[in-house]
Amino acid sequence: MIDFRYHIVSIVAIFFALGAGVVLGAGPLKGTASEVVASQAEKDRQQLSDARDELTQLKALDKYRDDYVAKVTAGLTNGKLANKKIAIVTMPSADSDLSDGVQAELEKAGGVVTTKVALDAKLFDTGQRQLVESLVQQLVTADIDVPKDSTTYQRAGLLLARGIAAKEEGKIGDADSTRIVSGLTGAKLLSLKPSQVKDRASLIVVIAAKPPTTPPDNATFNDALDFIKGLDTGSGGVVVAGTPDSAADGGLIKALRSDSEATKIVSSVDVADLPAGQMTVVFALVEQAGGKAGQYGAINAKNGVAPSAVQIKDN
Template sequence: MIDFRYHIVSLISVFLALAVGIVLGAGPLRDYIADELTGQVELLREEKEALRAELDVAEVNLQRRSEFISASAPALLGGVLEDRSVAVVELPGANPEVTEAVMTRLEQSDATVTARVAVNERWADPTERAFRSGIAQSLVGYLNPAPAADASTETILGQALGQALTLRDPANLEARSAEAENLYELLISSELITEVGAPTAPAYATVVIAPELVEEPADEAAVTELAEANVVYTGLAVDLAGAGEASVLAGGDAFQGDLVRAVRADEAAASVVTTVDGVGTITGQVTVPLAVAATTGGAPASYGFAEGVTAVIPEPTTLTPPDPATFAPGPVDAPAGSDDTGDTEPTDDATDGEG
């Protein structure tokens, strides 16, 4: 047991220290302490003002750089995608203002934006799997070429969207094929996608705008949900890359949950999907048309300012005129694994309700 005298000594020490502090603070050290504190406060204020001034200068310089890039964009992009048509696909959570900014840069590159569609949340909603499976069965008969016999529901849906935006009519290469129109209508009626800008012609390429992530998910359940959605949308990006001449996924790469980062981390996906990060900035937006051209004339790559990218910006690419006949289907293939000869008519049962 602690001796009572120990407590007495401790209390005396505390009060003695307080007394000394009071005496010194009110006595000969008072002015010194006050001056010292005043000087430190003044120094901190000056440092804060200096940092604010530096920040203001940095913001002005950044704004001027953005204005310079914007003013230079028409000269930089002009003719890059001449004779090319592009369909724009927005994923759930994409920023519409970013999409419109990217479309402006596509138009400055002399590309024709032929369609703009938004993928709805039910595309990746785990509670809608049975419904999507039923829709996939209805889509298979219109796919040309038909999917592999073991193709998953997600693959069938992804190929359907890609073909809906790119397939051409063999009798009129400037028009969409009947299969493309049927696929598109089924995807619309099933509410898997929403039409933002109706298709005016088949596209040679697609640009996919990724969800905008402003912070990491706050809890484990949200992290898991985002990761599962990214798996589905990575598959969609791969399927779109298999339709037309090129496909570019544009988004952010600042957070672990960003789709662009997920695609880049997937070796198989990264080998077929071109990615552009920083699409929320004018630099990323201007890069998108250049990436479409580079992919059309070369190979998939990653562009932007994130660690490990292929390059900040693609090398200039001169494209030869496209051959529209390449994207005009022949006779409809029978669904893979079917004994049908191509006369199979898709059923509409799956559109009557959620499986």
Template sequence: MIDFRYHLVSIIAVFLALTVGLVLGTTMLQDPLLDTLQNETADLRGQTEDLRSERDVADRVNAGADQMVDAASADMLDGRLEGLEVVVVQAPGADADTAASLGERVEEAGGRIAGRVEIAPEFVDPANTAFVDELALQVSADAGSLSGSGPYEKAGIEIGRALARAPEPDEEEDEAEEEDGGGAEEGGHDPASALAAFVEGGLLTVRGEPAGRSDVVVMVSPSSAEQAGRDDRETVNTVLTAFVSALHDRVGGLVLTGDVPSSHGHGMIAQARAQEADFATVDMAGRPMGDIVAVLALAEDIDGDGGAYGVGEGVDGFLPDPLPEPRETADTEPSPEPSDGLDEARRVVPGGE
């Protein structure tokens, strides 16, 4: 039978073993362990310094590239959007400075900002989905054509229709309109009234007078900083991507711009590229290089060849290659070729009347 003395001896033996282990650990193993930790710390510190130096060099290279591209922007953008009316559309949480700098590049390329449309946060609020759907049906001149489309696709179709420039009528149509007394567009659709309905519904803010004037659209996606940590990021960007796809079908040329992080994960540009959207995307907006590439991508998308450009995931390249050619506007007449007088001389027949 085990008595108390046996338990006492066992407990003393355990504590003695622990004491011996601690003594050995703090004497025999102390120096090698400390040396190892110090060496690893020194290595990590060296790697950190190397990475910091590489980052500083990369920042200087990028800053220099922006300066160089900025200096060459006049030649790169000259005439690429000549004669086009452009509407800038800002998603909820889009960076206002980015939208402004893109507008400046559009004008540098010969385009004209017809107006700006800011999408309100209420537009993408799940609680307003039914309202968005109902409003799109109310403003539509042909509600039956919207059947089968989701609420935000319907909204994209109708807002795009309200923004898009109506095709120029020929002379016979002009005469017919004069006989009929003019009026709204075919089917009684009034672009300004349709756009105003979304404004009055608290879904949009409109600056300028873009209704019925847009040839192409620059869409600015939500900034990654604004969406950081939001649980509904994926849902919001899915909704906006559906809206932009429908908008593009109506207005023709469109480029979706955003920062580099928006091309990763659940970012809006990442979702558009994953769905193989047929409009152009650029993921470097907000810096000179990105804004210039965005204008070039927009000029390319006018012909239906929009690609994915930048440095993020799923790009076709850094910028369009070859670059889109400058546009020739209808009021630009080719200069007559210089004449040396020989043609006139040939028209004069000796002895003729």
């Protein structure tokens, strides 16, 4: 921006000089145009230097903050998720680095990630709604308690939860979970790692994607939110983890926090790209296991930076 401005000033000055060449060359304004350009160039160089210094300082402060969390508060989550089985479900186009960072913190806390599910954009394509509903009807098992007023995507979330999770610890994969996973992967609505479910999780972390360049309205996420509610109903608890972008306009967490029913049961953390935020995901999962939900982070997070149980002072 500064370089462009410099060029514009230079060009204007040149045309000014050409248009008034005789006067400038022979009169009292001789040299004025070049002096203006030189003066402005010097100012721009100083501004650019100041901006670089400020950026360097900000990067240093960011590194200090992350190092402080990693080194000074290291161990705060140790054992918090001991013996807890956890599934990670990534929304379409979610950042794999974000998912990996969250997983690393879950494992530091003693949790065991049993399954990683990558949802395909096809799942939430409005043109696939009939396929999704048909699969739900085909794959539903007798032990899934389907609410009468549930939507297609709430039932789909319940179905996936039955395949990879349970309300309590100690449940293993069985014939029904295998059939559900095979049906959903066969329809290319999602993929799993590993492909077979051995141990079903009790807790689920959903990784939110960054919003598109043109932010959609909250209604765009209705099906995704219903799906997440279904995951929560069929498991011991769900935390949605994302970046600050996902809590801004056009983001999944923003839509979640605008849904009063969803916030009663599902937790969210909007700074999961930071070490402190990844720790908060752990604390939010512990809270979910105890039957509570909260919205945490930096962007319109009504419950503050973390669950009150781990804060020295309340929000």
